[in-house]
Amino acid sequence: MPEELLHNYLSVVSMILFGIGFGNLLLQKNLIRKIIGLNIMDTAVYLFLASMGYIAGRTAPIDDGSQTAAQYINPIPSGLVLTGIVVSVSVTALMLALTIRLYRRYHTLDIDEITVMVRAEHNE
């Protein structure tokens, strides 16, 4: 078991990072820290994907006609990572925009405090 973990150390590291990111997004009260957690979580998945597509000793699949397919790494996970980055940039932007609007209105980044203030605003 320990040798397998050592052999697949990239997968292990990415799962640990995923856990850290997930925990932060779920448990932090501060909205900015939550967003940082989100980005750690997504980046962990990209590391996982990129490590899966990498084949030791081969090069990036940029076709200049001099090499055959057997000399390239698997390009599909890299493509997935690019797509994933676009998605995570857009959701991060949306989350930050929402955070700014909430901060302007309630002057705090603590989601629990905001919840209390919203309840008070609507007399619940």
Added chain:
Amino acid sequence: MDFIRNFPFFSIWMPMVAGPVSSVLSGKKARLLNWTVVVASGLMSVATLVYVLSTGESFTYTMGAFPAPFGNEIRVGILEAVTASFFCLIMVLSLVGGHRFTKVDIPEEKQNLFYIMINLLLSSLLALIYTNDMFTGYVFIEINTISACGLIMIRGWGRNLLAAIKYMIMSLLGSGLVLISLSILYGITGHLLMEQMHESIVEIVQKGTYTEPLTVAVGLFCVGIAIKSALFPFHAWLPDAYGYSTCASSAILSSLVSKGYIFLLIKFFYRVIGAEIIHTIQVDDVLFVFGIAGMIFGSVSAIQQTDVSRMIAFSSVAQIGYIYMGFGLNTEAGIIASIFHILAHAAGKSLLFVSLNGLTQGTWENANYRLLRGSAYRNRIAGIGFAVGSLSMVGIPLLAGFTSKVYFAQAAFGAGSKVKMLVTLIALAISTILNAMYFIGQVINIYTPIENAEKKRYAAGASMWFAALAFIVANLVLGMGSQPIFRWIERGLSMFS
């Protein structure tokens, strides 16, 4: 007639183009464009349905120049076409029914932004229904989440913003789990298209290698989708998100958004993994338990609410529980009942939200049940709509909710184990009683006349009359003429594998 094969792609592509175009249009023009696009997508879906019914077999539509296993594909069968047509119908009726409130709730200069979100939502829902590629599914899950978040916050109140950010946080946790699950599945199968993934997974299970990663990946995917579709323990974001947005948003969010994710889950179960393997790794039992818990606790929470919009929102938690219970039975009858319930719940819940907004016209949009007493006399059609929607949710015969409960009960008798059968039947009975407690109570409440009340009437407007009547007809059709739809779902499901 082969030209119709292009229609599913057009119906995804049109709203996707209309979205960005709306950003430079005025609110009114954006609305006209959006309604045209939704109706056109709906008509195209109906044409596709007619085409697939006439040929009797599904077809795949290759996107771009690369054939399988490399390229991206759309796959169209009867089930996909039925669901797409129905979603377009519900969306256009919700928009028409909520039109007056959209004009009031959203500032003039922001109206076009609302229609951008509706366009993107429609596009992503149709893509989730039609896609044959799991990673495309993930991308459209995120587009769906972003546009749903826009619909929640468009009213701009403090609590809309808070509901939107809570929704985003929970949804992003869910989509993170979906993404890592798809990465693991890609790692063990080497494919992203559903058929090829299924072949590899069957091979993996036969050889007995990689069974743990497979179980983990399926589990993560289910939890991710369960968070996003508000299955019982993950429903904390739902009441605020559905309860306080503008009328059309609430109706669309509650009836369609979570259903898109659930449809992807159905495809994942029956096209990617396969029903037997789902049973071998016992994911169905887990979903069954949470579905039953959702049916009971969703209704219990709904009873405790004083705000009727939150009550209707909590009842969605119970209805989502029904759908997952059907998956949990993991028989053909169970899954057909679940798919039928997706349609029945969409028709009932959007009717309830549209008519509730009509009822709150005299109460400064406050949906506290005390203020709603006698409100059915102020807005007649809203009262009738609310009553029909409530009775359908409770499961009164002739209405959609009753038929789906009958299908669930029939499915229970075909369940593999006696324990599951008994638990399903008991849960159905308890849940119906709980539903009746709060829905019938509210119907009586809105029809209780207040003495010495001012006899003010609120004109419902032609748009609400039209939408409410059409929703009532949809509920009656699903309730009384369910046989053809049932057979379509059955045939569509047999096309899945």
